[in-house]
Amino acid sequence: MLMRENRNDEGRFTQHAHGLGTVTEEMVRKRAAELALINGRPPGQVLDSDLREARRELTGAERLVPEPTPAEELTEDQRWEPVPESSGQEAPTVPAPDEQTFAEKLVEEGVEDAEQDTMVQGTKKSQHRDRRS
Numbered sequence: 006m007l008m009r010e011n012r013n014d015e016g017r018f019t020q021h022a023h024g025l026g027t028v029t030e031e032m033v034r035k036r037a038a039e040l041a042l043i044n045g046r047p048p049g050q051v052l053d054s055d056l057r058e059a060r061r062e063l064t065g066a067e068r069l070v071p072e073p074t075p076a077e078e079l080t081e082d083q084r085w086e087p088v089p090e091s092s093g094q095e096a097p098t099v100p101a102p103d104e105q106t107f108a109e110k111l112v113e114e115g116v117e118d119a120e121q122d123t124m125v126q127g128t129k130k131s132q133h134r135d136r137r138s
């Protein structure tokens with residue numbers, strides 16, 4: 006027994022920031038007129054190819070069966086060079102940042118800043134007392 010695919014999640018969901026809903030023939034004709042305009046023809050001069058393209062776009066069929074790229078049409082042995090052109094060079098190893106170490110560094114810097122502020126305040130108070138005496 007063959008199961009039918011659920012096609013409810015295919016196709017476009019919005020168009021120009023509005024919910025699309027069910028694709029109607031009117032929507033297909035409107036998009037086909039836009040495609041004709043984009044291709045340099047007046048909106049009244051819609052070709053069958055414009056209608057097919059509009060229907061594919063609005064129903065999501067264009068994403069279901071993509072056209073193969075030229076590289077995909079090559080056989081496996083034609084895709085790769087048997088001998089590489091460059092041996093390359095090793096990139097430098099950079100360790101990933103450690104969140105714990107970074108947090109510890111921030112705490113240490115905060116403690117150093119607090120110590121500095123305390124020393125400055127202490128020195129100012131000492132100088133103020135010395136001036137009074």
